[in-house]
Amino acid sequence: MAKHYDVLILGAGMVGIGAALHIQARGRSVAVIDKHTMAGEETSFGNAGLIERSSIFPYMFPRELGPLLRYALNLAPEAHYHLSALPGLASWLLRYWMNSSPAGALRSAKAALPLIERSLSEHEALMQASGSMHLLAHSGWMKLCRSQASFDKAVADAQKLIPYGRAFDVLDGKGVQAREPALRGTFAGGVHLRDPGVVKDPGGLAKAYAALFLTRGGEMRTADARALTQETDGWSLQTHAGPIQARDVVVALGPWSDKVYGPLGYKIPMAVKRGYHMHYAPAEGAVLNVPVLDVEGGYVLAPMLRGIRLTTGAEFAKRDAPPTPVQLEQTEPMAREIFPLGARLDAKPWMGARPCLPDMLPVIGPAPRHRGLWFDFGHQHHGFTLGPVTGRLMADLVTGAEPFTDPTPYAVTRF
Ligand SMILES: Cc1cc2nc3c(=O)[nH]c(=O)nc-3n(C[C@H](O)[C@H](O)[C@H](O)COP(=O)(O)OP(=O)(O)OC[C@H]3O[C@@H](n4cnc5c(N)ncnc54)[C@H](O)[C@@H]3O)c2cc1C
Structure with missing residues (x-):
């Protein structure tokens, strides 16, 4: 019965x-x-644990020649593709490209806004009810820019958030260092987005x-x-x-x-953008206060209960194809340059797939x-x-x- x-x-x-x-x-x-x-x-x-209240504008396909060329040659650490997946993905990619025009991106942003607006408060209500508020930090996260060009773009992108009432701090290299003393290396600057929530154990x-x-x-x-x-x-x-x-x-x-x-x-x-993560012990007792996106590297370092989690950008591949964590291998040395990461904590990289409509x-x-x-x-x-x-x-x-x-x-x- x-x-x-x-x-x-x-x-x-x-x-x-x-x-x-x-x-x-x-x-x-x-x-x-x-x-x-x-x-x-x-x-x-396996995600980065960000409750993205500042992500008013969705991740669209780049239209500038530089990134396109780097994507085509599989040189960009933030995006990687399997040649064998391209025939199956071609029509989806074309639709994604078409929807990524300035008008299309704005249309998607406006359509998603009512959801993004309530995203954090809806989580907070459930966290209160489930006794899990301790997993949330109202810390926001930071974009780190190695070059002046990416810093200028990050500032321009942040300014587009002003009409939506989102708060952010523009930091020069010294400001980044003051906010995250364990970071090393030279940054042109950073943008600290203040509104997103951060979860230490998604x-x-x-x-x-x-x-x-x-x-x-x-x-x-x-x-x-x-x-x-x-x-x-x-x-x-x-x-x-x-x-x-x-x-x-x-x-x-x-x-x-x-x-x-x-x-x-x-x-x-629907297609997927696959992604990977790996946890690391912080070396030398180093502390990362907020998640950081290394803009040039296209990866995120996020402080989690388990350790520092590195999450990679998008891999365009068949959902069920065997894992190829080349982006993790590419970005781990970049992450080690900017933060004292110790040993890997996971036996193998975790792989997940973002389910995406064009x-x-x-x-x-x-x-x-x-x-x-x-x-x-x-x-x-x-x-x-x-x-x-x-x-x-x-x-x-x-x-x-x-x-x-x-x-x-x-x-x-x-x-
Ligand atoms: C590297 C990476 C970083 C990310 N970072 C962020 C972030 O910081 N913030 C953010 O908002 N999002 C992030 N995302 C995206 C986010 O993780 C996904 O959009 C979200 O988890 C999708 O949730 P879901 O419940 O739809 O899917 P899932 O969490 O995958 O749930 C689907 C469920 O279906 C079950 N299932 C599948 N097949 C079957 C079956 N045949 N029978 C029964 N059960 C089945 C699975 O076991 C699973 O539990 C990230 C994604 C990746 C890959």
Whole structure:
């Protein structure tokens, strides 16, 4: 006999757990399904932990000749591609390029703004409720610029944030040194973005939210989401602990969402930008106060509970191709130049995949051809940031409430 719930959430990453908590708060019975026994074991575990309230402008494809040439020659540490992946990625890359025009980038930024605006406060509410405020620092993060040209660009980019009320400090080389005394090397300057939140254990935060969901009466089940089946009056799934059913299902499988929407006949232009991380012991008792982005290196160093985490930029490759952490090998020496890193702490580099639509906006809303099926994926570089706030929007939509923001820009029908 199948156990019945109002809503099944497929995927226990930050996005799925965010949706589960908000739908549960509307009085619905909810079960979360994952292939792992615990939440936050995949992409939501390995990121840089930034709650990106200052990322008003999404990561668009560069249009200047210099970066394009470096990308084409696979020389840029912030981006790497597999030649074998290019044929499959060509049409997605073309759409990404087209959406990266100044007008397209502005359109995406305006569409994402209502989500970005509430991203930190939605996290804070869940952190308060789950007793995990200690994982958050209101420290912001810093862009470090080795050259005057990149410093000028970082300052110009920061100035674009002024109309949106974001705060930042422009620092010369001495100012950078004063703020982060353990940094070494010569910097033209830095920009310290003050509004983002910083989380010292992203996977731990997802687990704290999942624990809150369980305490409030939710259930987590281990299952392969690919076994989802449509019934006359809803959906069913075989889990390790028996069959379950629900009227509504939310697909929140991050980079694996195609495993469910693909067989149901949806063609959605989602690709992944893979990324890696490695932890290091700080050498000589060095302290890094806030995460730093080495602009020329395209990597982030972030202080985490486990050590200093180096996260790499984007790798354009097939999601399931074997890991090729060349960007980690390229950037580790650069990171060692600017900060006293000790031994590697992980046996091998962690790899994850940012699920990306070509306009850098997520897909949130109903699946047009299947009653009771909902999409909530494609959160690109900002899924850790946006999980709770898009969870609220998903709850509005699933329960038929007035959505807190117009969901049209996130509808799958835009493709
Ligand atoms: C290197 C790197 C750095 C990043 N830094 C940041 C950052 O600082 N800030 C930020 O906001 N974002 C960052 N991101 C992006 C962010 O991590 C992702 O957008 C976000 O984690 C996506 O969350 P999700 O819940 O959609 O996916 P996931 O966290 O991947 O969750 C999907 C879940 O689906 C489950 N699953 C998959 N297949 C199946 C199946 N067949 N059956 C059952 N379960 C299944 C998985 O086990 C997983 O738990 C970064 C990403 C990378 C790679």
